Amino acid sequence: MNxxxxxxxxxxxxxxxxYPLLGSGSGRRVYDLGDGSALKVARNAKGYAQNQVESIISEMxxxxLFAKVLFVSPDNRYLVMEKADPVSDFSVIRNYFHVNTNRELFQLANFQYIPHKYNLLAVDLCxxxxxxxxxxxxxxxxxGFTRRIRRKYYSIFNL
Structure with missing residues (x-):
């Protein structure tokens, strides 16, 4: 990394x-750097936290299974990651791994550990x-959307 x-x-x-805008969410905007990488720019505390989580998971x-983080700024505002082509239908993922359901996908040996080890939400990964x-x-x-991030930044009880 870096x-x-x-x-x-x-x-x-x-x-x-x-840079063309690839997409945006509640915490970040994503741009195409044109060199096979994408830039994620944090827009608020949610985005900074998500960039930090992605850099940690990528390093660990x-x-x-994860697009690799190539660089993260010291303040976590900017993150550069491998750019991937979009997936419009989750059946593309299931077909690649030769499974019929999302449950089967997360029962595969190389998927079972992901939600628990990194505190990720399986439903979000689908x-x-x-x-x-x-x-x-x-x-x-x-x-970057872990259970901790959800509790801290997205819970209705934190409004």
Whole structure:
């Protein structure tokens, strides 16, 4: 992680509108850097926390199930990750792993540990928007939404 990334140049290009917007959520915006990577920019405390979680999981995990984080700024505002092509239907993921249901998918040996080890929500991992394809291989591209993040930033009791 923290490959040779010229963050000041990226920020300059970003402020000039040079990068196409790939998507946005309640905490982050995601841009195509045009070099096979994507930039996730935190918009608020939720986004900073999600960037931090993704950088930690990427560093800890040695599987090929997660798109790898290439760089994260010291303040967690900016995160650069491998860019993946979008997945529009979750059946693409199930078909790749030769299963018929989401339950079967998370019973596979290489999936069983994910929700527990990283405190991720299995239901969130079944959303096509959280997956992408890198060289036709499915990878999880949005994995910053843990139980802790949900409790701290998204719970109706924290309003």
């Amino acid at each position: 490959a040779a990334i010229d963050l000041p140049s990226i920020i300059d290009h970003l402020s000039n509108g040079a 995990d040695d599987s090929d 959303r096509p928007a959280n997956w992408g394809l890198i060289q036709s291989r499915p990878v999880i591209i949005d994995y």
